[in-house]
Structures are given as structure tokens and as C-alpha cells.
Amino acid sequence: xxxxxxxxxxxxxxxxxxxxxxxxxxxxxxxxxxxxxxxxxxxxxxxxxxxxxxxxxxxxxxxxxxxxxxxxxxxxxxxxxxxxxxxxxxxxxxxxxxxxxxxxxxxxxxxxxxxxxxxxxxxxxxxxxxxxxxxxxxxxxxxxxxxxxxxxxxxxxxxxxxxxxxxxxxxxxxxxxxxxxxxxxxxxxxxxxxxxxxxxxxxxxxxxxxxxxxxxxxxxxxxxxxxxxxxxxxxxxxxxxxxxxxxxxxxxxxxxxxxxxxxxxxxxxxxxxxxxxxxxxxxxxxxxxxxxxxxxxxxxxxxx
Amino acid sequence: xxxxxxxxxxxxxxxxxxxxxxxxxxxxxxxxxxxxxxxxxxxxxxxxxxxxxxxxxxxxxxxxxxxxxxxxxxxxxxxxxxxxxxxxxxxxxxxxxxxxxxxxxxxxxxxxxxxxxxxxxxxxxxxxxxxxxxxxxxxxxxxxxxxxxxxxxxxxxxxxxxxxxxxxxxxxxxxxxxxxxxxxxxxxxxxxxxxxxxxxxxxxxxxxxxxxxxxxxxxxxxxxxxxxxxxxxxxxxxxxxxxxxxxxxxxxxxxxxxxxxxxxxxxxxxxxxxxxxxxxxxxxxxxxxxxxxxxxxxxxxxxxxxxxxxxxxxxxxxxxxxxxxxxxxxxxxxxxxxxxxxxxxxxxxxxxxxxxxxxxxxxxxxxxxxxxxxxxxxxxxxxxxxxxxxxxxxxxxxxxxxxxxxxxxxxxxxxxxxxxxxxxxxxxxxxxxxxxxxxxxxxxxxxxxxxxxxxxxxxxxxxxxxxxxxxxxxxxxxxxxxxxxxxxxxxxxxxxxxxxxxxxxxxxxxxxxxxxxxxxxxxxxxxxxxxxxxxxxxxxxxxxxxxxxxxxxxxxxxxxxxxxxxxxxxxxxxxxxxxxxxxxxxxxxxxxxxxxxxxxxxxxxxxxxxxxxxx
Numbered sequence: 001x002x003x004x005x006x007x008x009x010x011x012x013x014x015x016x017x018x019x020x021x022x023x024x025x026x027x028x029x030x031x032x033x034x035x036x037x038x039x040x041x042x043x044x045x046x047x048x049x050x051x052x053x054x055x056x057x058x059x060x061x062x063x064x065x066x067x068x069x070x071x072x073x074x075x076x077x078x079x080x081x082x083x084x085x086x087x088x089x090x091x092x093x094x095x096x097x098x099x100x101x102x103x104x105x106x107x108x109x110x111x112x113x114x115x116x117x118x119x120x121x122x123x124x125x126x127x128x129x130x131x132x133x134x135x136x137x138x139x140x141x142x143x144x145x146x147x148x149x150x151x152x153x154x155x156x157x158x159x160x161x162x163x164x165x166x167x168x169x170x171x172x173x174x175x176x177x178x179x180x181x182x183x184x185x186x187x188x189x190x191x192x193x194x195x196x197x198x199x200x201x202x203x204x205x206x207x208x209x210x211x212x213x214x215x216x217x218x219x220x221x222x223x224x225x226x227x228x229x230x231x232x233x234x235x236x237x238x239x240x241x242x243x244x245x246x247x248x249x250x251x252x253x254x255x256x257x258x259x260x261x262x263x264x265x266x267x268x269x270x271x272x273x274x275x276x277x278x279x280x281x282x283x284x285x286x287x288x289x290x291x292x293x294x295x296x297x298x299x300x301x302x303x304x
Numbered sequence: 305x306x307x308x309x310x311x312x313x314x315x316x317x318x319x320x321x322x323x324x325x326x327x328x329x330x331x332x333x334x335x336x337x338x339x340x341x342x343x344x345x346x347x348x349x350x351x352x353x354x355x356x357x358x359x360x361x362x363x364x365x366x367x368x369x370x371x372x373x374x375x376x377x378x379x380x381x382x383x384x385x386x387x388x389x390x391x392x393x394x395x396x397x398x399x400x401x402x403x404x405x406x407x408x409x410x411x412x413x414x415x416x417x418x419x420x421x422x423x424x425x426x427x428x429x430x431x432x433x434x435x436x437x438x439x440x441x442x443x444x445x446x447x448x449x450x451x452x453x454x455x456x457x458x459x460x461x462x463x464x465x466x467x468x469x470x471x472x473x474x475x476x477x478x479x480x481x482x483x484x485x486x487x488x489x490x491x492x493x494x495x496x497x498x499x500x501x502x503x504x505x506x507x508x509x510x511x512x513x514x515x516x517x518x519x520x521x522x523x524x525x526x527x528x529x530x531x532x533x534x535x536x537x538x539x540x541x542x543x544x545x546x547x548x549x550x551x552x553x554x555x556x557x558x559x560x561x562x563x564x565x566x567x568x569x570x571x572x573x574x575x576x577x578x579x580x581x582x583x584x585x586x587x588x589x590x591x592x593x594x595x596x597x598x599x600x601x602x603x604x605x606x607x608x609x610x611x612x613x614x615x616x617x618x619x620x621x622x623x624x625x626x627x628x629x630x631x632x633x634x635x636x637x638x639x640x641x642x643x644x645x646x647x648x649x650x651x652x653x654x655x656x657x658x659x660x661x662x663x664x665x666x667x668x669x670x671x672x673x674x675x676x677x678x679x680x681x682x683x684x685x686x687x688x689x690x691x692x693x694x695x696x697x698x699x700x701x702x703x704x705x706x707x708x709x710x711x712x713x714x715x716x717x718x719x720x721x722x723x724x725x726x727x728x729x730x731x732x733x734x735x736x737x738x739x740x741x742x743x744x745x746x747x748x749x750x751x752x753x754x755x756x757x758x759x760x761x762x763x764x765x766x767x768x769x770x771x772x773x774x775x776x777x778x779x780x781x782x783x784x785x786x787x788x789x790x791x792x793x794x795x796x797x798x799x800x801x802x803x804x805x806x807x808x809x810x811x812x813x814x815x816x817x818x819x820x821x822x823x824x825x826x827x828x829x830x831x832x833x834x835x836x837x838x839x840x841x842x843x844x845x846x847x848x849x850x851x852x853x854x855x856x857x858x859x860x861x862x863x864x865x866x867x868x869x870x871x872x873x874x875x876x877x878x879x880x881x882x883x884x885x886x887x888x889x890x891x892x893x894x895x896x897x898x899x900x901x902x903x904x905x906x907x908x909x910x911x912x913x914x915x916x917x918x919x
Binding site for chain 1: 374376420421423426427428430431432435438439442443445446555558561562565592594595597598600601602604605608609610612
């Protein structure tokens with residue numbers, strides 16, 4: 001059981017980082033960046049490519065993270081900002097970010113070819129024993145990074161003025177800019193953090209998956225599902241959703257069959273969306289939300 | 305009378321011309337189909353595929369363009385039709401029987417998806433349909449009965465009987481007919497009285513609901529219809545060879561959306577142009593598939609970033625430029641008309657108190673109303689609010705006194721925690737906002753929420769939606785129904801009359817709401833509320849932002865309504881206006897009733913002077 005939990009959390013940490021990358025961007029800009037998975041791919045491909053030409057591993061990793069962060073910001077200026085100017089109401093960003101996803105995947109495939117390539121080893125694949133379960137340093141590192149990111153983000157959001165202004169922008173961008181908050185700077189920062197987190201997830205998962213231009217799809221979708229399970233409104237909830245998804249996938253793999261990991265996440269997300277449309281960790285306690293709500297459905301649209 | 309006869313005759317002539325043009329177009333369409341059905345396999349394949357994607361794009365435009373619901377699940381619905389036909393076709397089912405099965409099956413799935421997701425929001429709908437697409441792909445890949453990754457061969461389309469063999473490839477004909485059906489339905493809706501209603505659901509949902517539109521049900525219905533059309537496309541697609549899961553992934557859903565946006569969202573031809581371009585692009589352009597993918601991605605980001613209106617947007621821009629150069633800006637003509645009042649403005653009416661009208665019977669009776677937005681903070685507390693039939697009743701109070709809340713409770717946007725509301729003898733407090741117009745209640749909003757893309761006249765016709773029978777159902781074949789066309793004509797006529805009564809010059813009627821000044825917008829809103837001939841009319845701050853002249857106009861409209869026996873409730877800050885216009889006045893403060901009674905009595909009330917008038 002501990003074994004399942006550990007490897008589940010390791011997988012979930014990757015999903016959680018991607019989900020959080022989605023959520024931070026959404027939190028500030030109300031945009032879902034559908035190219036988030038491709039940012040993960042960008043960092044994997046960069047690290048793999050640079051390592052192949054002889055760069056030391058740490059330098060390749062830094063370059064990969066810088067590039068995925070830069071691409072994140074690039075997406076904001078190239079595909080999101082222009083369409084938000086036209087109108088916030090529509091879903092034009094949905095199409096433009098999906099377009100970027102296609103562009104990034106095909107550029108990577110043109111440069112590196114559509115097949116998988118080697119990825120430098122980060123930490124030894126030696127197994128570590130915890131109780132009667134065994135894991136690798138690689139997996140432990142993923143879990144540690146996820147936890148550190150989660151705690152750091154929450155502290156940043158709640159304790160610093162910068163974080164609080166971010167909360168203000170997320171709830172009312174026009175009002176926030178009226179009191180002098182620079183919404184553009186926050187959007188850029190959100191896309192940068194999103195790129196960084198996706199890139200970090202790539203570096204952490206690269207040694208297991210190797211480098212492939214179409215990895216973005218797989219992890220983008222997994223992260224998106226983690227996001228939906230946890231809740232789109234809060235980055236911390238997204239991380240929770242990713243971790244839960246990882247554990248559940250490994251459980252399904254172990255106790256159902258080896259194919260279950262393919263369809264099980266979808267079964268989970270459908271069930272979650274049906275019983276708690278805003279995600280499991282959306283606002284405090286799920287049960288309180290259920291039973292605390294009076295039959296007053298008509299009040300929903302009134303705050304506008 | 306004669307004028308009406310003349311327009312009717314002109315209408316008939318115009319309709320005949322249109323009938324001829326339509327017939328010629330349909331004939332040309334079938335002629336082209338004949339040509340394609342005799343073309344090379346390459347041409348047939350290319351154009352058939354483009355036509356199937358055109359069906360999908362047109363059906364997606366119905367939900368995304370007209371109703372504002374961005375479905376990312378159309379590939380899944382498409383797959384549903386294709387796999388249903390293929391699998392049941394192998395099992396020996398008649399393929400023509402499978403057509404309605406595919407349509408209804410996909411439609412039902414669409415209805416369920418819509419019901420589940422639309423209770424939350426538009427974004428949630430996009431996400432839910434996206435996940436639906438993913439789930440469908442997984443089911444197709446991982447289960448044996450669908451043929452797994454390899455897919456399954458589609459059924460073979462039966463050849464034509466010997467007398468019809470001259471037509472050529474029967475599948476091309478079938479696909480052409482399927483496209484014609486889809487286009488006919490969607491274009492009919494565009495031409496119908498339903499079109500403004502759908503745009504209102506998209507852009508101005510409270511306005512739609514206030515006019516008796518059951519927005520949730522219509523959204524679900526429209527999505528179910530669109531899903532059915534996608535299922536129909538899937539049916540036709542299944543005959544074209546091997547079908548496999550890769551053809552129906554989420555990228556296909558996105559591609560369909562790209563077609564719509566590329567060609568021009570919410571236009572007649574845009575989705576078809578987009579489908580032709582996007583589906584033919586990879587076949588016609590022979591380059592390295594990876595480079596091609598890259599170009600495709602670049603083109604589609606460029607379009608959305610630089611030309612959000614798509615190809616049709618560009619075309620319209622060019623046409624607009626050309627015609628404007630020839631005839632001058634259309635707005636200048638409209639502006640010249642201005643809101644010139646009809647002449648006999650009785651300024652007296654605003655200064656001297658009117659005779660107190662209205663019977664002793666109550667048209668509206670709200671008793672013991674309590675409501676809170678947040679638990680523990682009561683916005684309205686135990687308020688009794690009685691309005692005499694045929695009276696003009698003012699509702700005043702300082703900011704935050706609960707006026708708007710009370711109005712929203714009566715109009716149905718909110719439901720009271722406690723208390724009852726009886727209108728025209730019926731209890732209404734548990735009913736939806738959309739059902740209240742049927743009980744004679746109409747309202748306007750503090751700041752007008754109209755459909756900015758539509759003309760002033762079309763916005764007013766939305767006010768007639770619930771009085772016109774079965775607009776939604778008939779809209780599918782609207783131009784083919786003489787009765788529907790007559791109703792539409794009458795709706796436009798009634799809208800024009802209402803706008804005239806509201807004091808707007810006729811030159812405004814055709815102007816887009818996005819282009820008109822605030823005052824005209826407010827009066828349009830008023831006309832839209834009046835055109836449905838309510839028995840109880842609620843005006844929420846009708847004077848906000850109006851000029852002196854427009855305020856006189858509103859006074860006149862109020863007097864006119866009073867003469868017609870309509871019960872009017874006016875929420876206003878301008879106490880001078882309230883006390884000169886109203887028979888009765890109710891004063892609220894801090895969510896509680898201060899006093900309610902005849903205007904004179906209320907004006908001289910000590911507490912009102914203290915609390916509100918500041919005297």
C-alpha cells in the first residue's frame with residue numbers, strides 16, 4: 001500500500017505541477033493555456049538536445065527551464081494578449097492557445113524528429129527503501145518539488161502584498177487596474193510561473209519518459225484532468241487534484257489492469273464533474289458546500 | 305391601412321423573388337453535385353470530406369456563434385454517429401433506419417451533456433465537452449467492440465437502382481443532401497424570429513429571461529440540435545471507408561472550431577468556407593506533413609489574432625468600405641432624425657401632481673418579504689408592498705435600501721427567503737424569471753442590457769417572443785412557413801409601433817444598438833418591455849443617464865401607460881419626478897418599509913422627510 005502511495009504521489013506530483021501551471025495562469029488571467037503541456041515538452045526537448053551536444057546536465061536543465069518560462073511569456077504576448085484586447089467574453093484564447101500547442105509540437109518534431117530521444121539522468125535510479133516500500137531518488141525529488149512549490153505559492157499568495165494584489169486582479173481585473181495594479185505585469189508573471197512549473201515537471205519526468213515531441217499532449221491532458229478534479233479556481237486545489245489523480249491512476253493500474261491507467265482518469269474526472277462541478281478542493285469542505293447550500297438556486301447570477 | 309396593404313404587396317413580391325432565387329440556387333447546387341458525382345475519385349473524396357466538415361462546422365456555428373456555447377465535443381458526437389452506423393450496420397441494420405438513430409442518439413447525448421454542464425457556466429460547458437471528446441476517444445481505443453486502435457470498416461453504401469444510375473456516385477448525392485438539410489435548418493434559424501432571441505441568450509441573458517425566454521432549456525435544445533446534426537455528419541462519414549479513433553480526437557473538435565472561426569463565426573457562409581479550406585488544405589498542399597502541421601498552426605493563430613472576424617469578417621469589411629464610400633456613413637442619416645419628441649410635450653405633467661388613478665384592487669401584493677444575499681445580513685426584511693391596479697407606483701429609498709432587491713424579487717431574478725408575492729391573483733414567488741411575463745409582468749434594467757449586434761427593431765421583437773406561438777419549434781423551417789413569415793412581419797410592425805410610441809424617430813429602427821447613444825438604448829429597452837403589453841410593468845431607474853428631453857419622453861410614456869390601465873412600478877432616485885408622476889409611493893430604508901400610501905401623504909410624512917428628502 002505504501003508502495004502504491006509513493007509511486008502514485010510521484011506521478012501525481014508531475015500532474016500536479018502541470019495542473020498548477022494551468023491554474024496559476026487561469027487564476028490571474030481567466031485564460032486556460034492549452035499549450036501548457038507543450039511547455040513541459042519544450043523543457044524536455046531542450047534538455048535532451050543540449051545534453052546530446054555535450055552540455056553538462058545542470059546547464060541543460062537551466063536552459064530548459066529558461067526556455068519553457070520564456071515560451072510561457074511568449075504565448076501571453078503572441079496569442080493571449082491580442083485576443084483578450086478584442087473581448088474578454090469570448091473564448092478566442094481557447095483557439096489561439098491550442099494553435100500554439102500545435103505549432104510547438106510540430107516545431108519540436110521538425111527539429112528533433114518525431115521519435116523518442118535519450119534524456120540525461122538527473123539522480124540515480126538507485127532504489128531507496130522506506131519501510132517496506134522501495135522508490136527512487138528521482139521519484140522522491142518530484143514529490144519534494146511539488147510540496148515545496150505548493151507551500152511557496154500559498155505563502156506568496158497570502159503573505160505578500162504582491163500575492164494579495166494578484167488575488168484582487170483575479171476577482172476583478174478592471175477594478176484592480178483602477179486602483180493602480182498593473183494587470184499586465186501580473187499576467188506576464190503568471191504565464192512565466194506557469195512556464196517554469198511546466199518546465200520543472202518536464203525535467204522531473206524526462207528521465208522516465210525520454211524526450212518526445214508529442215509528450216505535451218499526454219501530460220497536458222493529464223494535468224488538465226488533475227486541474228478539473230481539484231478545482232480550477234485555486235492553484236493549490238489544482239495541485240491536490242494532480243496528486244490525487246496520480247495516486248488513483250497507480251491504484252487502478254495495480255488493482256484493475258495495466259490498461260486501466262488509460263481510461264481511469266477519465267472515469268474519475270467525469271464522476272468528479274458530476275458531483276462537484278467546481279472541483280473537489282474548490283472551496284473549503286465539499287460536504288459543507290453541499291449541505292450548506294439552501295434551495296436558493298435563483299441567487300446564483302445576481303452578484304454580477 | 306393602405307400603407308399596410310402596400311407593404312404587404314411589396315412583401316409578397318419580394319418573397320416571390322426570393323423563392324425564385326432560392327430555387328435557382330438549389331438547382332445549381334444539385335447540378336454541381338451531379339458534376340462531382342461523375343468526377344474522379346480524388347475530387348469526390350476531397351469534396352465529400354469538405355462537405356461533411358461543412359455540416360459539422362455549420363452545426364457548431366449554431367451553438368458557438370449564435371448561442372455563445374463553445375463546444376469542444378463535436379468530434380465525439382461525430383464519432384458517435386459514425387460508429388453507431390458502422391457497428392449496427394455490420395450487425396445487419398438498415399442503413400436508412402440508422403440515419404434517424406444516429407441523429408437522435410447524438411442529440412440525446414448532447415441534451416444530457418448540455419443539462420449537466422450548463423447549470424454551471426459557459427466555460428464549464430467548453431471543458432465538459434472537451435472531456436467528453438477525450439472520453440469518446442478512450443472508449444473507441446480501449447474497447448474491443450469498437451475495433452480498438454485499428455478502427456472498423458464502415459458499411460458499404462448501396463448502389464442506386466438502375467433507373468437512377470445516371471446520377472453517378474450515390475454517396476456524393478447523399479452527402480450533398482445531408483449538407484443541404486443542415487444548411488437549411490441553420491439558415492432558417494438565422495432568418496427566423498428565434499435568431500434575435502438566441503443572440504440575446506448569448507449576450508444579454510437577463511434581458512432574454514425578462515422577456516419570457518427560458519434560456520437554460522433553449523441552450524440545451526440548441527446544443528441537442530447541433531449534436532444531432534453532428535451525428536448526421538457521422539452517419540454520412542461512416543460510408544467513406546475505414547473509420548478509426550484517430551479521426552475523432554480532440555484535435556478534430558478543435559479543427560471544427562477553427563473552421564468556424566477561420567471562415568467567420570456567426571455568418572451564413574463562413575463555416576462552409578472554413579470547412580472547405582481547413583479540410584482541403586492538407587490534401588491539396590503536398591509538403592512534409594510536419595511543416596504542413598506547423599503552417600496550419602501558424603495560419604490559425606494568425607487568423608484568430610489578426611482577423612477575429614475570419615474570412616467573412618474581411619469580406620464584410622471590404623463591402624462596408626465600398627458601400628460607405630458610395631452612400632456616406634449610414635449613421636449620419638440616423639443621427640439627423642434624433643429623438644425629436646412628438647411635439648405636444650406637456651411640461652405641466654412633470655410639475656403638477658396628477659389625479660390619483662387606479663382601482664382599490666391590488667394588481668401586485670407582496671407580503672412579509674425577507675431576503676438576504678449573505679446569511680445573516682438581510683437586504684430586505686419583512687416588507688409589505690402592495691400596488692393598486694392601474695396605478696403608477698413609485699419605489700424610493702436611499703442607496704442600499706433594498707429597492708433593486710425588491711424589484712428583482714418581484715421580477716423573479718431572486719426568490720424570497722420568506723413571504724409571498726401574488727400578481728393578478730396568482731402566487732408567483734416560486735416561479736422562474738422567464739415565466740413571469742406570462743403572468744403579465746415585464747421589467748426594464750437599471751442599465752440597459754440589449755444585444756449590441758442587433759438592430760433596435762430586432763431587440764424590441766424579443767419582447768414579443770412569449771406572445772408568439774412556438775417560435776423555437778417553427779424556427780427550424782421558418783422561411784417555408786407562411787404563418788411564420790406573417791408572424792415575423794407582425795412582430796416587426798409591432799416593434800416599430802412600440803418604438804414610435806416610445807418617441808424614437810423611425811430612422812433609429814434599423815441602427816445597430818452598439819452604435820446608438822445611451823438614451824436611445826434606454827428607450828429601446830422601454831419599448832421592448834411595452835411591446836409585450838404587460839399588465840404590470842417594472843421600471844428600474846428609467847431616467848438614469850437621460851437628457852431632460854428624454855425624461856419628458858419617459859413622463860409621456862408613463863402617462864400613456866396610465867391611460868391604458870397598465871400598473872407601473874417605478875424605482876427612481878429623482879424624487880421630484882416620482883412625486884409628480886406617481887399615484888402611490890413606497891419608501892424603503894435599510895431593507896425595511898418606512899411608509900407606503902398616496903403620493904401626497906407620503907411626501908408630507910415626517911419620517912420620509914427625515915430619512916430621505918433631508919428636509
